[in-house]
Amino acid sequence: MSKAERIKNALQKTKERRETQRPVVFQLKLQNLSRKKEENLRRAFLEAKWFYNWLVSDLERLNLPANKVGTVEVKVGDVFEERELVFLGSQIKQEIADRLKDNLRALSKLKQNGHKVGHLKPKKFVNSVPLKQYGVTYSLDFARNRVRIQKLGSFRVLGLHQIPPDAEIANAVLVGRPSGYYLHVTCYLSKENSHRKSIGGEVGIDFGVDSKLTLSNGIKIDFELHETPRLKRLQKKLAKSEKGSKHRRKIRHLLRREYEKIKSRRKDVQNKILAFLKLYEKVVFQEDLVKGWAALFGRQVHASGIGGLKARLRNSLVAPIPVDRFEPTSQECYACGKRHKLSLADRVIKCECGWTCDRDVNAAMVILRKGLIPHPDQAVGLDRPELKPPEREAAARILGASPYIRVSFLQ
Numbered sequence: 377m378s379k380a381e382r383i384k385n386a387l388q389k390t391k392e393r394r395e396t397q398r399p400v401v402f403q404l405k406l407q408n409l410s411r412k413k414e415e416n417l418r419r420a421f422l423e424a425k426w427f428y429n430w431l432v433s434d435l436e437r438l439n440l441p442a443n444k445v446g447t448v449e450v451k452v453g454d455v456f457e458e459r460e461l462v463f464l465g466s467q468i469k470q471e472i473a474d475r476l477k478d479n480l481r482a483l484s485k486l487k488q489n490g491h492k493v494g495h496l497k498p499k500k501f502v503n504s505v506p507l508k509q510y511g512v513t514y515s516l517d518f519a520r521n522r523v524r525i526q527k528l529g530s531f532r533v534l535g536l537h538q539i540p541p542d543a544e545i546a547n548a549v550l551v552g553r554p555s556g557y558y559l560h561v562t563c564y565l566s567k568e569n570s571h572r573k574s575i576g577g578e579v580g581i582d583f584g585v586d587s588k589l590t591l592s593n594g595i596k597i598d599f600e601l602h603e604t605p606r607l608k609r610l611q612k613k614l615a616k617s618e619k620g621s622k623h624r625r626k627i628r629h630l631l632r633r634e635y636e637k638i639k640s641r642r643k644d645v646q647n648k649i650l651a652f653l654k655l656y657e658k659v660v661f662q663e664d665l666v667k668g669w670a671a672l673f674g675r676q677v678h679a680s681g682i683g684g685l686k687a688r689l690r691n692s693l694v695a696p697i698p699v700d701r702f703e704p705t706s707q708e709c710y711a712c713g714k715r716h717k718l719s720l721a722d723r724v725i726k727c728e729c730g731w732t733c734d735r736d737v738n739a740a741m742v743i744l745r746k747g748l749i750p751h752p753d754q755a756v757g758l759d760r761p762e763l764k765p766p767e768r769e770a771a772a773r774i775l776g777a778s779p780y781i782r783v784s785f786l787q
Contacts, residue, residue: 397564404535406557420463424505429498442473465526467513471506505550554633575766580744581661582736590736592744593763594786599645607634646685652774660697660747697747705742
């Protein structure tokens with residue numbers, strides 16, 4: 377059997393195995409970096425930028441074998457200088473070239489679909505370096521909490537305990553942030569061992585501004601993460617600093633660190649909300665146009681990051697059920713289906729049939745009903761969802777762990 381046939385068979389077996397697995401990305405942090413190792417990492421990201429910009433400046437260079445490129449031309453002022461690629465391994469250079477090819481294919485498809493696209497431009501900095509193959513480009517030592525990266529050496533990492541023993545380790549990405557260097561490792565876990573204990577069958581979600589999420593069982597979830605006072609002070613200092621000075625570069629670095637902290641807090645809030653919603657078998661929500669809310673409630677919408685939460689909701693849940701955004705769920709009575717004209721100041725819906733309910737909870741129950749029973753004749757007169765003790769306990773345990781999330785229970 378030839379080498380090409382062996383590779384083809386191995387790829388086919390991997391493809392069949394992936395059908396029974398789910399991908400999970402684990403984040404590891406590189407710890408206790410010496411000055412030399414930190415300088416080597418900084419140089420690796422700099423060389424990745426040089427190599428990427430060298431390819432972008434002349435796309436015909438993509439036809440060259442990327443792993444054989446040892447020097448590139450870098451523009452310094454008005455002249456070009458040759459720089460040697462010391463810390464980029466052969467597979468890393470191949471993967472950077474493949475990234476560029478993927479970007480070109482994506483732009484080509486957008487252009488075919490009628491979108492206006494421009495040219496790829498050189499980058500000021502590169503934040504990630506791809507590590508293509510486990511065992512070759514990088515390897516993990518679980519006994520000593522170490523990672524070895526091609527041409528960069530061995531580093532101590534924090535977080536290896538997250539990876540289960542039965543995980544199949546695939547590629548990784550070395551990420552540089554203002555707070556340090558991280559390794560994002562992609563692993564594949566068996567789908568059979570990924571079933572979670574369910575606390576409820578179905579739940580409907582009504583997104584809003586006052587309470588960001590209102591569930592059909594009466595749970596209200598609110599969260600906001602505004603700009604910190606430190607961020608505002610740094611922005612004022614940046615505005616007063618001299619362009620091109622070292623002081624300005626230092627402030628920009630501190631600004632990036634502060635933005636990263638705010639982003640991490642928002643992502644932590646989203647992770648906890650998604651972890652709670654994953655305990656339900658089915659989640660029904662309305663496809664609201666969050667962009668339209670920003671005209672009236674710009675600061676509140678921006679501080680919550682609710683748009684990112686909705687995007688992750690579609691991709692992260694096992695069985696998300698969207699409801700059309702033009703459905704008037706806030707104005708419809710859950711008990712009889714009659715529609716009422718309500719202003720934003722009306723927080724309680726009162727119907728002639730005797731139904732009285734919080735406006736947001738009523739909307740969440742209507743969304744749940746429309747998602748599960750789309751036929752209008754069957755969508756009236758269902759029992760009201762009740763909050764069960766396991767749901768209350770899970771909400772307090774998962775959501776209450778964050779100081780930025782406020783949870784309330786309506787009876």
